[in-house]
Amino acid sequence: MLTGPFEDVEVGAEVSTRGVTVTETHVVQFSGLTGDQAWLHVDAAAAEAGPFGARVAHGLLLLSMCGGLMYEHSSEWALANYGYDRVRFTAPVFLGDTVHLGVSCSAKERETADNGVVCLALDLRNQRDEPVLVAQQRVLVAKRGTDR
Amino acid sequence: MLTGPFEDVEVGAEVSTRGVTVTETHVVQFSGLTGDQAWLHVDAAAAEAGPFGARVAHGLLLLSMCGGLMYEHSSEWALANYGYDRVRFTAPVFLGDTVHLGVSCSAKERETADNGVVCLALDLRNQRDEPVLVAQQRVLVAKRGTDR
Amino acid sequence: MLTGPFEDVEVGAEVSTRGVTVTETHVVQFSGLTGDQAWLHVDAAAAEAGPFGARVAHGLLLLSMCGGLMYEHSSEWALANYGYDRVRFTAPVFLGDTVHLGVSCSAKERETADNGVVCLALDLRNQRDEPVLVAQQRVLVAKRGTDR
Amino acid sequence: MLTGPFEDVEVGAEVSTRGVTVTETHVVQFSGLTGDQAWLHVDAAAAEAGPFGARVAHGLLLLSMCGGLMYEHSSEWALANYGYDRVRFTAPVFLGDTVHLGVSCSAKERETADNGVVCLALDLRNQRDEPVLVAQQRVLVAKRGTDR
Amino acid sequence: MLTGPFEDVEVGAEVSTRGVTVTETHVVQFSGLTGDQAWLHVDAAAAEAGPFGARVAHGLLLLSMCGGLMYEHSSEWALANYGYDRVRFTAPVFLGDTVHLGVSCSAKERETADNGVVCLALDLRNQRDEPVLVAQQRVLVAKRGTDR
Amino acid sequence: MLTGPFEDVEVGAEVSTRGVTVTETHVVQFSGLTGDQAWLHVDAAAAEAGPFGARVAHGLLLLSMCGGLMYEHSSEWALANYGYDRVRFTAPVFLGDTVHLGVSCSAKERETADNGVVCLALDLRNQRDEPVLVAQQRVLVAKRGTDR
Numbered sequence: 001m002l003t004g005p006f007e008d009v010e011v012g013a014e015v016s017t018r019g020v021t022v023t024e025t026h027v028v029q030f031s032g033l034t035g036d037q038a039w040l041h042v043d044a045a046a047a048e049a050g051p052f053g054a055r056v057a058h059g060l061l062l063l064s065m066c067g068g069l070m071y072e073h074s075s076e077w078a079l080a081n082y083g084y085d086r087v088r089f090t091a092p093v094f095l096g097d098t099v100h101l102g103v104s105c106s107a108k109e110r111e112t113a114d115n116g117v118v119c120l121a122l123d124l125r126n127q128r129d130e131p132v133l134v135a136q137q138r139v140l141v142a143k144r145g146t147d148r
Numbered sequence: 149m150l151t152g153p154f155e156d157v158e159v160g161a162e163v164s165t166r167g168v169t170v171t172e173t174h175v176v177q178f179s180g181l182t183g184d185q186a187w188l189h190v191d192a193a194a195a196e197a198g199p200f201g202a203r204v205a206h207g208l209l210l211l212s213m214c215g216g217l218m219y220e221h222s223s224e225w226a227l228a229n230y231g232y233d234r235v236r237f238t239a240p241v242f243l244g245d246t247v248h249l250g251v252s253c254s255a256k257e258r259e260t261a262d263n264g265v266v267c268l269a270l271d272l273r274n275q276r277d278e279p280v281l282v283a284q285q286r287v288l289v290a291k292r293g294t295d296r
Numbered sequence: 297m298l299t300g301p302f303e304d305v306e307v308g309a310e311v312s313t314r315g316v317t318v319t320e321t322h323v324v325q326f327s328g329l330t331g332d333q334a335w336l337h338v339d340a341a342a343a344e345a346g347p348f349g350a351r352v353a354h355g356l357l358l359l360s361m362c363g364g365l366m367y368e369h370s371s372e373w374a375l376a377n378y379g380y381d382r383v384r385f386t387a388p389v390f391l392g393d394t395v396h397l398g399v400s401c402s403a404k405e406r407e408t409a410d411n412g413v414v415c416l417a418l419d420l421r422n423q424r425d426e427p428v429l430v431a432q433q434r435v436l437v438a439k440r441g442t443d444r
Numbered sequence: 445m446l447t448g449p450f451e452d453v454e455v456g457a458e459v460s461t462r463g464v465t466v467t468e469t470h471v472v473q474f475s476g477l478t479g480d481q482a483w484l485h486v487d488a489a490a491a492e493a494g495p496f497g498a499r500v501a502h503g504l505l506l507l508s509m510c511g512g513l514m515y516e517h518s519s520e521w522a523l524a525n526y527g528y529d530r531v532r533f534t535a536p537v538f539l540g541d542t543v544h545l546g547v548s549c550s551a552k553e554r555e556t557a558d559n560g561v562v563c564l565a566l567d568l569r570n571q572r573d574e575p576v577l578v579a580q581q582r583v584l585v586a587k588r589g590t591d592r
Numbered sequence: 593m594l595t596g597p598f599e600d601v602e603v604g605a606e607v608s609t610r611g612v613t614v615t616e617t618h619v620v621q622f623s624g625l626t627g628d629q630a631w632l633h634v635d636a637a638a639a640e641a642g643p644f645g646a647r648v649a650h651g652l653l654l655l656s657m658c659g660g661l662m663y664e665h666s667s668e669w670a671l672a673n674y675g676y677d678r679v680r681f682t683a684p685v686f687l688g689d690t691v692h693l694g695v696s697c698s699a700k701e702r703e704t705a706d707n708g709v710v711c712l713a714l715d716l717r718n719q720r721d722e723p724v725l726v727a728q729q730r731v732l733v734a735k736r737g738t739d740r
Numbered sequence: 741m742l743t744g745p746f747e748d749v750e751v752g753a754e755v756s757t758r759g760v761t762v763t764e765t766h767v768v769q770f771s772g773l774t775g776d777q778a779w780l781h782v783d784a785a786a787a788e789a790g791p792f793g794a795r796v797a798h799g800l801l802l803l804s805m806c807g808g809l810m811y812e813h814s815s816e817w818a819l820a821n822y823g824y825d826r827v828r829f830t831a832p833v834f835l836g837d838t839v840h841l842g843v844s845c846s847a848k849e850r851e852t853a854d855n856g857v858v859c860l861a862l863d864l865r866n867q868r869d870e871p872v873l874v875a876q877q878r879v880l881v882a883k884r885g886t887d888r
Contacts, residue, residue, distance in 0.1 A: 020333070021340040021351075025324040026181060028765040032624020033177055033209075034216030035168070037760070037808075044761040045838040045867045055761075059229050060215045061181075064208040068183030068333075072516065081207050081237060083283075088231040098341040127341045135231075168629070169636040169647075173620040176469040180328020185464070185512075192465040193542040193571045203465075216629075220812065246637040275637045316777070317784040317795075321768040322477060329473055329505075331464070331512030355525050356511045357477075360504045364478030364777075368664065377503050377533060379579075384527040394785040423785045431527075472617040476772020481612070481660075488613040489690040489719045499613075618773060625769055625801075626808030627760070651821050652807045653773075656800045660774030673799050673829060675875075680823040727823075 002105055003075040005144040006116040011105050017069040019100040019127075022057045022093055030061040052092045059089040062099065062133045066122050069101040075141060079115060082138035091132045098127040106136065114146045150253055151223040153292040154264040159253050165217040167248040167275075170205045170241055178209040200240045207237040210247065210281045214270050217249040223289060227263060230286035239280045246275040254284065262294045298401055299371040301440040302412040307401050313365040315396040315423075318353045318389055326357040348388045355385040358395065358429045362418050365397040371437060375411060378434035387428045394423040402432065410442045446549055447519040449588040450560040455549050461513040463544035463571075466501045466537050474505040496536045503533040506543065506577045510566050513545040519585060523559060526582035535576045542571040550580065558590045594697055595667040597736040598708040603697050609661040611692040611719075614649045614685055622653040644684045651681040654691065654725045658714050661693040667733060671707060674730035683724045690719040698728065706738045742845055743815040745884040746856040751845050757809040759840040759867075762797045762833055770801040792832045799829040802839065802873045806862050809841040815881060819855060822878035831872045838867040846876065854886045 002013050031042050039046040040056055047055040063084070093099065107119040118141045124133040150161050179185050187194040188204055195203040211232070241247065255267040266289045272281040298309050327333050335342040336352055343351040359380070389395065403415040414437045420429040446457050475486050483490040484500055491499040507528070537543065551563040562585045568577040594605050623629050631638040632648055639647040655676070685691065699711040710733045716725040742753050771777050779786040780796055787795040803824070833839065847859040858881045864873040 018333070018335055019339040019342055020183070021338060023320050023324050024763050025321045025765045028763055029177065029181055029624070030212070032621070032627075033174060033181070034212045034219075035624075035627075035629050036212075036216040036219040037627050037758070038219055038222065039758055042761060043759040043838055044836065046759055058212075058215065059231070060208075060212045063232075064178070064182045064184075064206075064212055067206065067208045068181075071182075071184040071186060074186065083207070083234070083236040084211075084232060085234055086231070087233070087235065089229060096340065098339055166629070166631055167635040167638055169634060171616050171620055172467050173469045173617045176467050177328070180325070180331075183328075183331075183333050185331050185462070187462055190465060191463040191542055192540065194463055244636065246635055314777070314779055315783040315786055316479070317782060319764050319768055321765045325473065325477055326508070329470060329477070329512075330508045330515075332508075332515040334515060334518065354508075354511065355527070356504075356508045359528075360474070360478045360480075360502075360508055363502065363504045364480040367478075367480040367482060370482065379503070379530070379532040380507075380528060381530055382527070383529070383531065385525060392784065394783055468615050469617045472615055473772070476769070476775075479772075479775075479777050481610070481775045483610055486613060487611040487690055488688065490611055612775070621769065621773055622804070625766060625773070626804045626811075628804075628808040628811040630811060630814065650804075650807065651823070652800075652804045655824075656770070656774045656776075656798075656804055659798065659800045660776040663774075663776040663778060666778065675799070675826070675828040676803075676824060677827070678823070678825055679827065681821060 002103065003073060005077045006108070006111070006118070006141045007144055009105055009108060009118050009141060011108060014102065014104040015073050017073060017101040017103070019098045020065060020069065021098045022065070022095065024095045026061060027055065027057055027095060030058055054094055056092040056094055059133070062089070062093055062124060063087055063135065065099065066101055066124055066133065066135070070103060073103065077142045079140040079142050082117065082140060085136040085138070087133070087135040089133055091130055093126060093132050099124050099132060115140055115142045150251065151221060153225045154256070154259070154266070154289045155292055157253055157256060157266050157289060159256060162250065162252040163221050165221060165249040165251070167246045168213060168217065169246045170213070170243065172243045174209060175203065175205055175243060178206055202242055204240040204242055207281070210237070210241055210272060211235055211283065213247065214249055214272055214281065214283070218251060221251065225290045226287050227290050228288040230265065230288055233284040233286070235281070235283040237281055239278055241274060241280050247272050247280060263288055263290045298399065299369060301373045302404070302407070302414070302437045303440055305401055305404060305414050305437060307404060310398065310400040311369050313369060313397040313399070315394045316361060316365065317394045318361070318391065320391045322357060323351065323353055323391060326354055350390055352388040352390055355429070358385070358389055358420060359383055359431065361395065362397055362420055362429065362431070366399060369399065373438045374435050375438050376436040378413065378436055381432040381434070383429070383431040385429055387426055389422060389428050395420050395428060411436055411438045446547065447517060449521045450552070450555070450562070450585040451588055453549055453552060453562050453585060455552060458546065458548040459517050461517060461545040461547070463542045464509060464513065465542045466509070466539065468539045470505060471499065471501055471539060474502055498538055500536040500538055503577070506533070506537055506568060507531055507579065509543065510545055510568055510577065510579070514547060517547065521586045523584040523586050526561065526584060529580040529582070531577070531579040533577055535574055537570060537576050543568050543576060559584055559586045594695065595665060597669045598700070598703070598710070598733040599736055601697055601700060601710050601733060603700060606694065606696040607665050609665060609693040609695070611690045612657060612661065613690045614657070614687065616687045618653060619647065619649055619687060622650055646686055648684040648686055651725070654681070654685055654716060655679055655727065657691065658693055658716055658725065658727070662695060665695065669734045671732040671734050674709065674732055677728040677730070679725070679727040681725055683722055685718060685724050691716050691724060707732055707734045742843065743813060745817045746848070746851070746858070746881040747884055749845055749848060749858050749881060751848060754842065754844040755813050757813060757841040757843070759838045760805060760809065761838045762805070762835065764835045766801060767795065767797055767835060770798055794834055796832040796834055799873070802829070802833055802864060803827055803875065805839065806841055806864055806873065806875070810843060813843065817882045818879050819882050820880040822857065822880055825876040825878070827873070827875040829873055831870055833866060833872050839864050839872060855880055855882045
């Protein structure tokens with residue numbers, strides 16, 4: 001399982017999240033919230049003439065949505081989000097595409113008396129099951145009986 | 149410089165961005181946009197009793213804001229955002245904190261006849277100049293004279 | 297009339313509000329603001345395969361829009377919104393549908409020296425004049441000459 | 445339990461949700477999304493001189509947040525949200541208050557071969573455990589073995 | 593009056609609108625929606641050291657809010673918003689200030705058989721009744737009996 | 741140039757900004773943020789039957805977007821935005837249209853020892869290069885060597 005205390009997390013365990021449609025609203029709000037107004041995301045006319053033929057979602061919006069999709073599967077034993085490694089944007093996501101996330105435990109590291117680090121492999125896919133983002137995440141997870 | 153064709157990018161070049169205040173509005177909108185409603189971000193009462201004593205910004209909101217802060221310094225020669233490595237959240241950012249970003253070129257890689265990869269070191273700091281996020285970003289940048 | 301002091305409100309009086317289109321933006325923002333990310337509202341691929349064949353608006357978004365549509369017809373004599381009874385969602389509202397509200401006074405209750413309760417029947421309809429939501433609302437309304 | 449097929453839902457079962465802080469951002473966005481710009485919600489100067497001494501959240505925002513808080517506890521067996529009864533706003537919620545929801549099953553009704561209606565009692569409370577909204581909700585829930 | 597057919601509009605007629613508090617949420621959303629991320633509006637630390645000692649609202653946000661405040665007083669006979677003249681920002685508006693709008697008819701112009709232009713003087717003031725924005729607006733208004 | 745100290749600004753200098761698509765999200769959010777819920781902007785059914793055959797953007801949204809588009813070309817020497825003159829909405833902008841802005845310096849005025857006023861002509865155009873908004877803006881700009 002992925003959501004218990006450190007001892008119970010098993011390398012190889014997997015979960016698959018709900019899907020969410022990446023809408024024009026998401027892209028416009030994300031541009032505004034962050035200030036990234038790059039033409040590939042906000043200018044439909046320029047994007048139509050560009051490499052993908054249409055506006056695409058920001059890579060960091062997709063990574064952020066991974067955080068939201070994982071929220072419903074997050075462990076109450078998680079103490080902190082250490083960070084991300086090897087985040088790669090592997091295919092464009094267009095406005096109207098629907099993505100869902102696969103998460104698996106790839107390793108357990110740095111075990112101490114109280115906690116340890118769980119390494120997660122993130123695999124975000126679109127409605128055609130094509131990978132659009134892969135990443136590794138490291139989360140600090142408490143052991144059973146520790147005072148969280 | 150950081151913003152010209154691949155040949156002109158110099159390892160060691162640096163830019164510093166404007167600042168932006170991370171407001172309650174950013175955190176509430178980011179929770180909604182992504183679906184990450186974790187108590188540390190949305191429940192002031194629970195956060196007050198938690199490890200930081202107050203609500204803090206999502207790590208992925210901070211990384212997303214790096215994208216927005218870099219937008220105003222982005223190279224027209226950039227062809228694609230490859231991804232991020234070793235993203236680490238090094239200190240909590242509270243609602244009302246103001247962050248600014250330092251970006252430096254740490255390496256140039258995988259040069260071809262047409263382009264190459266520029267490695268950027270991101271260093272996000274708060275109003276007390278304390279680092280709150282570090283990361284590496286890889287961007288594909290065109291060479292002069294190539295047909296972008 | 298519906299908008300004067302308690303004495304002037306007539307049982308049977310009616311108003312019809314402006315229309316408003318229920319957009320993808322409304323549904324995405326409402327999902328975010330409330331945290332209700334149910335697939336019927338946010339996952340276009342799943343909704344296409346579901347009972348309605350497309351994403352539909354949250355019932356509570358529609359009821360909330362009744363509040364907004366009534367705002368422009370609200371009585372300055374209203375002291376408080378007591379609540380709602382028998383709220384029923386009678387047909388799905390799809391993204392892009394346009395709704396308008398009919399409000400009529402169904403009863404006057406609990407009259408005191410200073411005020412009384414006005415019962416309103418809400419009838420929200422789409423662009424084909426099909427009812428999509430019915431509800432009863434109770435509002436406390438002051439009498440003329442009372443110190444509001 | 446509250447979240448299985450109709451047969452497994454027990455009258456008297458209860459769940460308690462996470463909390464969420466009702467921020468100025470929620471109230472401003474809700475005013476905009478619905479169009480309800482009543483002074484009690486959007487005019488701090490008028491609200492300061494009004495009955496509560498400060499701006500308060502829209503009642504329908506609170507009911508909508510119940511929908512969001514329940515989302516994480518919603519049954520996969522739920523087929524439809526029938527509606528709400530006896531929604532009452534029992535105390536003002538100020539900007540910055542934190543609310544959490546108690547849900548209990550009050551009755552099971554209209555059982556057929558395939559499904560039945562589950563009646564839920566909603567009890568929204570603030571950070572001082574004072575009730576601010578009560579309501580009843582009716583949800584259509586499938587039986588085990590039915591083709592949902 | 594200000595809201596009837598062209599013949600009925602009287603030079604010198606006045607209306608006063610409701611108030612609205614200009615919140616941090618308005619300023620952050622307006623920055624995002626437009627892309628204007630100037631430090632005076634989004635960087636609390638820089639603004640504290642700046643000429644006003646704190647973040648201030650965008651002038652164009654204030655003018656836009658005039659449009660919203662006038663909406664509730666708009667004439668059904670209005671055919672088009674011609675534009676604005678002599679828009680002047682006369683004092684800073686801080687986050688948390690509450691503004692209300694005075695509108696008066698300053699002239700009637702360009703009368704034809706079907707319609708005419710109504711000139712409006714806008715006078716936006718803060719909670720201390722200090723003028724923060726003045727402007728003139730020209731609206732095309734239909735005559736009675738014309739086919740709108 | 742348009743972005744240096746007052747002495748360096750040349751009458752006749754021009755810049756052209758990036759484009760931005762005016763989306764349904766912009767229009768819905770602007771309606772909410774300002775409170776202007778006029779049917780021409782928010783009611784697709786009524787707008788279809790109206791003079792333009794579809795919903796159009798608010799004129800003040802377009803003017804506000806000019807502020808955002810100019811932000812990336814704003815002078816660090818600008819001390820204050822004095823205001824706007826002769827703002828005229830010359831053609832409707834539909835949801836999905838993409839606009840870009842031309843800015844030129846039309847005059848320099850009121851020069852003092854420390855600063856002067858720069859007059860800018862704004863020319864917003866859609867994806868067919870049709871003018872949709874023209875306006876004049878006055879900005880106070882510092883001279884070189886003054887203590888800004």
